[in-house]
Amino acid sequence: MNLKKLFYKLAAAGALAAAGALAAAVQANAATELTVYTAFEAEDLKRYAGEFENANPDIKVNWVRDSTGIVTAKLLAEKSNPQADVVWGLAATSLLVLKGEGMLQPYAPAGLEALSPKFRDADAVPSWIGLDAWVAGICVNTVEAEKLGLPMPSSWEDLTKPVYRGHLIMPNPNSSGTGFLDVSSWLQMFGEEKGWDYMDRLHTNISRYTHSGSKPCKLTATGETPIGISFAYQGAKLKKKGAPLELVFPREGMGWDMEAAAIVKGTDKLDAAKKLLDFAASRKANEMYNQGYAVVAIPGVAQPVEFYPENPESLMIDNDFVWAAGNRDAILTEWQRRYDSKSEAK
Known part of the structure; x- marks a missing residue:
């Protein structure tokens, strides 16, 4: 083989190796896509989504938003072939229904110990966590x-x-x-x-x-x-x-009811789903929830909300979520x- 042919062969091999390395790097850095079902109010969702995505640029969220009843019915209809990875911002009563159907993945998010006991599933490893009370x-x-x-x-x-x-x-x-x-x-x-x-x-x-x-x-x-x-x-x-x-x-x-969050069982994006639950339970997220809700999951975080009673929790009935x-x-x-x-x- 003459020197010219050898040069071109080595150059081609180098290009292929570089392309392979670039493809591997792109794949490693590609954002994980999560499908998240929610019933958050649209203006709240915009704020919450922005904060989570800024803190987790490696995760791209596909949001599916509708009213509570519609989202709950959609999740139940998809039980045998789940389309959502995470539910963030759905009524706790709905998540209890999903738990009863065996549709939730238990997970103890970082900071779980800071949540009020009434804002989490009672199991040692909870299937859902509460965010705020409306x-x-x-x-x-x-x-x-x-x-x-x-x-x-x-x-x-x-x-x-x-x-x-x-x-x-x-x-x-x-x-x-x-x-x-x-x-x-x-x-x-x-x-x-x-x-x-x-x-x-x-x-x-x-x-x-x-x-x-x-x-x-x-x-x-x-x-x-x-x-x-x-x-x-x-x-x-x-x-x-x-x-x-x-x-x-x-x-x-x-x-009252709680907005709550959970991982959908069977997701193949479990690591990313856990990151979202960690964020949902965080103090930062609770401070965001408090911009509109006077009662949030972490005691001591909530500041008074204008036009609410001074102590809204005193007016909230003893709600039996399991019965509901x-x-x-x-x-x-x-x-x-x-x-x-x-x-x-x-």
């Missing part, structure tokens, strides 16, 4: 209420009075986590028989049921309805923006049989 509340448009001569309610029972007929909206519990926490909390507060009786009387005054938990308060803020049963965070946020809203925290107590999750299907079936005629079109 509580029920009533949004009243003070301008529209005055026009219509509606008194300011102070209790759940007040909302069944004839004066409010046709002036209330609330979320459908089949599609909204807020709607489900309302219904399950009334059944716990009043007892099942009296709880359904209460909802029968309330139904008389409902103009329609929405498929979003935040929508009743949003529509109240714009004056499209005088009163919306929603959740307190949404009302406080809209009031801060200048909406003519009064937030009512009913004296019987407030239903175990009876979820029966509750939703009965609710739909009784009241779905007033649900808005999907």
Whole structure:
């Protein structure tokens, strides 16, 4: 072989080796893609996603967002062929249902010991962790209420009075986590028989049921309805923006649920999924949750939220999440049989 041919052969071999090394480096540095299902409010998701992705540039997240009921139904429908790697920002009652179906991967995230015991699965290695608590509340448009001569309610029972007929909206519990926490909390507060009786009387005054938990308060803020049963965070946020809203925290107590997170069993991105759970349990994340939620998973982190009561935890009912999750299907079936005629079109 002459020198010229030898030179070209060595050059080609070197190029191939360099290309192989470059491909290996690119593959090593390529972002791991995670599919994350969530029911976070859109504006919250934007903040949370930005913080996580900035801290973990090696992970690319494909977000799939919808209301609580829709996300829960999607996960259950995909049980035999899971499409999600992680759930971040879904009601704890929904995650308890998924746990019961054997769909969650137990994992103890870094910092687990800092979480309040009520903000985590009770197992030694938890299948889910809580993030923050969102509580029920009533949004009243003070301008529209005055026009219509509606008194300011102070209790759940007040909302069944004839004066409010046709002036209330609330979320459908089949599609909204807020709607489900309302219904399950009334059944716990009043007892099942009296709880359904209460909802029968309330139904008389409902103009329609929405498929979003935040929508009743949003529509109240714009004056499209005088009163919306929603959740307190949404009302406080809209009031801060200048909406003519009064937030009512009913004296019987407030239903609540936790936004929670878990790894979906069977994911082949387990290391990246664990990083997301570590972040979700972190103090940094809890400080983010506290921008809108007055109660978060790590005690001592939460600062007061404007327009909330001074001690919101004192108004939160003793919610039996296991009972609510175990009876979820029966509750939703009965609710739909009784009241779905007033649900808005999907």
